[in-house]
Amino acid sequence: MDIQLSKEELVIINKVAEAAAGLNRETYLVGGFVRDKILNRRTTDADFVCVGDALELAQLTAAKFSPAPSVEYFKNFGTAHIKINKQFDLEFVGARKESYSRNSRKPDVEPGTVADDQNRRDFTINAMAISLNKNDFGKLIDPFNGIQDLNDKIIRTPLEPVQTFSDDPLRMLRAIRFATQLGFTIEPGTWQGIVDTADRISIISQERITDELNKIIAAAKPSLGFDLLYKSGLLHIIFPKMTELAGAEYIDGYGHKDNFYHTLQVLDNLAEKSDDLWLRWAAILHDIAKPATKKFEDGHGWTFHGHEAVGGRMVPKIFAKLKLPQNEKMRFVKKMVEMHLRPIGLTKENITDSAIRRLLFDAGEDFESLMMLCEADITSKNKQKVKRFLENFQFVRMRCKDVEEKDHIRNWQPPITGEIIMQTFGLSPSKPVGMIKDAVKDAMLDGFIPNEFDAAYQFMLVKGKELGFTPL
Ligand code: CTP
DSSP states (O other): OOOOOOHHHHHHHHHHHHHHHHHTOOEEEETHHHHHHHHTOOOOEEEEEESSOHHHHHHHHHHTSSSOOOEEEETTTTEEEEEETTTEEEEEEEOEEEEEOTTOSOEEEEEOOHHHHHHTSSOGGGOOEEEOSGGGTTOEEOTTOHHHHHHHTEEOOSSOHHHHHHHOTHHHHHHHHHHHHHTOEEOHHHHHHHHHHGGGGGGSOHHHHHHHHHHHHTSSSTHHHHHHHHHHTHHHHHOHHHHTTOOOOEETTEEOOOHHHHHHHHHHHHHHHOOOHHHHHHHHHTTTTHHHHOEEETTTEEEOTTHHHHHHHHHHHHHHHTTOOOSHHHHHHHHHHHHTTTGGGGOSSSOOHHHHHHHHHHHGGGHHHHHHHHHHTOOOSOHHHHHHHHHHHHHHHHHHHHHHHHHOOTTOOOSSOHHHHHHHHTOOSSHHHHHHHHHHHHHHHTTSSOSSHHHHHHHHHHHHHHTTOOOO
16 A cells, blocks of 8 residues: 655554554554545544554553653543654554444444454545554555545445444534545435435534534535535534525515525635634624525515624524534624624725724724625625625725724724723712723724824813813
């Protein structure tokens, strides 16, 4: 088998082989490492299967390194892990036969041969093994012709698809994820198996589902995966809100675009410019409230008024349901959804500096992300239109650059803090403190005062007096 291994990988694999020989234990490299090496993809995880006790093999392998890494053992799964140089993850498992009970992911496991172990794997391209045994070291053992499927770019289950998917329904998402990441096609029988087994995805934990979803989103062309998720029926189960975007309605000859495919196009456009998973989530969710805000106005057509604000409010709930983080990542996505129409409003000719300052202030450090999202949101098929819209955004960018150079708004910290206001007027924390603070901020953004401490301080005094307070 002609695969390229780095020096470090060779050293590691030789140590495993030596340990296996020392224990006289049949051992193989299997799964994703073999697949990725043949495809020449970067990988840092290597899985080893041995016939017998995997913990002992892991311990003897670890002892061959200096200093010896610790061995972590997961009794429930019968797997032992070693991390080498904080970089390589080695997993050892005893070859097994297993079948899964109908309503859980918990397998009934019995020891087995390497052939049994290959049978229970998800796809032919993941079921290849490379021998680490003395008599046939380096030999590829490929009972399901995975190498052919790799060459033909095909995802196929080794056994009956429905059995493979029933054993672990997450594999349906994995099939779509691999197809998306590798640009492979799912073999028709395997595809039918997914369609027939789709509802079994409900027994899988949200964390595992979301993990796969994130891998699809992180791929070069995520729309491939979402299209398959939609057509298989899986998306209706794992993320029904997104399927509500699909379809176009017509009344009196007025139609609107299919917002599901529009969203996928935005996602792909964005993926060409940014690897940021959370900005990609913002693309997925930017129009999520269109179904909820859709209205038909006589003589005017379809409107989606307020979908950005309603959509922003939906983000925390969707994140909670999908077990995505409830932290600044979520707040970033919410902010992007809420703001995604703002730059379009500034593409007209006579836009004031004040409006530009407000955009810079509200977008803050996320300004560039917001502009990328807006540019990705242009999905017209009309090349002239696309060109014109992009030029408009270029114009907004230029205005923003000029105003930013002049006024330094983006990382602006209010020069007048609540502390200063309270000390000046002898106030305790209360509503008027916030009102004065906002008034100073608005005066600065509206250009009544320059972005300087002295001017802001004077304005604060005036505003405080207006509200009936006297400086101490
Ligand atoms: N596997 C499986 N069924 C699953 C998960 C994994 O059969 N639900 C098998 C496959 O043979 C897979 C191997 O276990 O190749 C290792 O799994 P994992 O590390 O999760 O995936 P990889 O295939 O290595 O791919 P990736 O690292 O991209 O997830």
